[in-house]
Structures are given as structure tokens and as C-alpha cells.
Amino acid sequence: MKTLIAFAIMLMGSAACAESRPNIIVIMADDLGYADVGFNGCSDIPTPNIDSLADDGARFSSGYVTGPMCGPSRAGFITGQIQSRFGWHGNPNQPLNPTHGLPTGIKTVAHWMQQQGYATGGVGKWHMGTTHDQHPNALGFDDWYGFLSGGRLYYPMDHPSYNGKYLRMKKPWGMRDMHHTMPIIHNQQPLQWEQYLTRELTDYGIGYIEENQGKPFFLFMSYNAPHEYLEAPEETIAKFPASEMTKIPGVKPQARSIYAAMVDEMDQGIGKLLETLDRLELSQNTVVWFLSDNGGMKRTSDNRPLRGAKWDSFEGGLRVPMVVRWPTKVKPGTVLDHPVTSLDIGATAIALAGGDLSKTQLDGADITDYMTGQTSDAPHDELFWRTDRKVGQKSGVLRVGDFKLIVQKNEVQLFNLKDDLSETTDLSKSQPERVQTMLRRWQELDQQSKPSYFESTQKGKNAYQYADYQWLKGTPHYRASEN
Structure with missing residues (x-):
């Protein structure tokens, strides 16, 4: 009888431990300028929901990503490794080129979270390959809703605003159009969608939280806003008259107006995600991170006082808005000045989930004690980057x-x-x-x-225009295999 009681107590203790492990949500913007959030001084684009994360949590004044462009930055974040260590250099150009993605057999942060019993979900932009081995489902994500390329039109290709352009494109497709016309998929299936994409991604993120509220979960909310193409609902653009936008060297007021609307749509979406956590009483036990994948574009964003922008090795390319909220653990309004990196997000998440970082070969550090005020020591003595823009x-x-x-x-x-x-x-x-x-x-x-293991893109004008993946069916990029 005593043995049964002891066993029951052990099970209760294990259950309590599992319940106490926090949910992890990482919200990543795309090409967001350092000074384009209120907590970093933005005056022409209100970001009340993003700012609330900083007000209720901690802001990292020296928050860095692992590369000044989308592909390497995201590859570093999702693997938890400095991406040059596995041969990723520069930005992948061709989404259907099998070498332009993560290498076969690599593990991701999502893998490690799975091993700790977490449900793992991703929403939005991938940009780390399209082969079966590079698909998010093969790389640790139980559930993926979004697109596998490096960008996406914000409306379906048959939207009236395009006047049929993408339905009668001449072949071969250009690299930008290839990236921006990949289908929206749920795991392996292409889906129909109608509303503005940022709203679509938010709705799916909300659904994912609702469906997984009964167990610890890891959710990567990977928005493609405010990455070009510059597109937003007309009613949102109208909130930001070009004449009232901040004057930024090299940025046209009209471009800034649309960009502002895109940031606003994302901020509204983040507000809905946070409201969902409150409604489901999950906020207290959920760690929410927010950051951009690299610095903002020169022609849309404000990175001041930093020098440079996306693509640059200057601070404007590598230092990004970064905040974390963890109620009862992270003191509201904290400002942390020691350098941290996006690699630390994955390492900290795995540690909070109960994982042993010594078995992961990750390059990040568990910064739990730093962000909760248990130590003021710098998490890193040094930070290293390879910032190659192109192979070679x-x-x-x-x-x-x-x-x-x-x-x-x-x-x-x-x-x-x-x-x-x-x-x-x-x-x-x-x-x-x-x-x-x-x-x-x-x-x-x-x-x-x-x-670098990326193969040359110079293989003829029709190279990597088509593939036979089932999730490509119904798009101009599908072609059945001849084998």
C-alpha cells in the first residue's frame, strides 16, 4: 500500500512539474526597423500591443540575430546554431532548388521541444527549404500552417488587385515572383484563403493556441510582415497619410505609409494573440518573445540611430527590436543591456522545458537567470557572425x-x-x-x-521552376514527375 501511495505521489509530482513548464511563443517580424516600434521611439506607427510586451516584460537593448538577411537569420534561430557552422552562407534564392535549405539530418529547436513532450506549431514564413527533408513537419513541427518560401503576396494570386498578372505569367518565373507565389499550406496540403495574409496567419495562430491549451506548447509565429511586397488593406493604409509619416532619408512617404499599415496589421494580430492567452487563462504561464529577423529595409524602415539596414554588417542589419514577457518571472519594464542573440531564445526555451543543453550542441545560452534578474552577469563574452551576402x-x-x-x-x-x-x-x-x-x-x-553547400543558381533559365510536391498542386509551379 505504501508503495502505491509513493507511486501516486510521484505521478502527481511529475504532473505538477509538467503543468508548471511554460508555454513558449516566439513572434518574429520580417524586415522590421529597429526604431519602428514604440518602445524604441517610433512616433508615426503606433505599436501598442508590441509595446505592451516591453512594458509588461523586458526589453533587450542589444538584441541580435545571426544574420542581416532573412534566410541565414531564420536558419540560425530555428536550429539554435550559428548557421555558417553547417555551411549556410548568404540568402537562398530559388525556393525549389533542393540545396537552398537546411541540410538533411539537422535538428531544430522544435525537435528538442518535441522530445520534452511539447506540442510544436509554426505559422507563416519558413524560407528554409521545400524538399521533403526540409519541410517543417520533418524538422520538429507537429503542425505547420504557412508557406515554405522566403516571401508571399499578401493576397491570393487571383485577387482583383493583381489584374490576373500572376495567373498569366510568362515563363520562366523570376526569383522574387517564385518566392511570392508559393501556396499557403497546412502541413502537406494546399489551402484556399481569402483575407489579408497577416490576418489569416493570426487567425490560425489563435486556433493553434485554443487547440493545444491543455498541454505545454511551443509556437513559432513567423509573420512575413512588413516584408515587401508592400501591400495592406486600403482602410488600414488610410490611417497613415503619406504626408504625416516621419521623414527618413531614402524612404519615400508613400512607401512608408503602406509599410506603416503592414506593421499596424501585425500589431493588431499580436494583440489578438495576447487576448487569446488572457481569455484561456494561459498568460501567466506563457513566455512570449518578440523580435525581427533582421534590420529593416533601407527603402521602408527606420533603423536610427543605428547605421545601415538589412544586408549590412553594421548594427542596423544585425541589432533588432527584442522583448520577452513572462508574468511573475520577468519584472515589468526591465531593460537589459548586455548583448543577447536569437540563439538564446531556443536554448532558454529548451532549458525551461526541462531539456539538457549539454546534449544539444546549441550555440545559444540559457538566459533565464539574466532575464529574471537572478544575475546581472553578461550571458556572452563574445559574439561571432559570418555575414556573407553571397556564396564565395x-x-x-x-x-x-x-x-x-x-x-x-x-x-x-x-x-x-x-x-x-x-x-x-x-x-x-x-x-x-x-x-x-x-x-x-x-x-x-x-x-x-x-x-557553402548551396549549388549555383546558374543552371539555365528554366532551372528549379517546377516540382512535383503534392502541396504544389493547383499552382503554376507544379509539374508531375516524369519518372
């Missing part, structure tokens, strides 16, 4: 303390970010010893990088 280049960044070294071909630049956040003054000539020390260290870390 060799460029990167090393940050050690306040100093940042940029390596590009045979040139280097050195900046003190504490004194010069806008990277206006190159110190490489005045501090040659520091440059040599940091350059040697960057080269040492870069020895862990593998050569």
Missing part, C-alpha cells in the same frame, strides 16, 4: 565587450559601440593591436564554419 564572400563580425570588429574581404573596421552606437568613427587605425587580437579571434572562430 567571406565577411563577418566579432563583438567583444563594447568593441565590434567588421571583417569584409581584406578590410577591417573597428567601433566602440558604447561611445559610438551609430558606428561613425572607425578606430582600426588608432587601435591596431586590438584589431589584430580580435581579427585572430574571428579567424579562429571562423575555422568552425563549413563551406
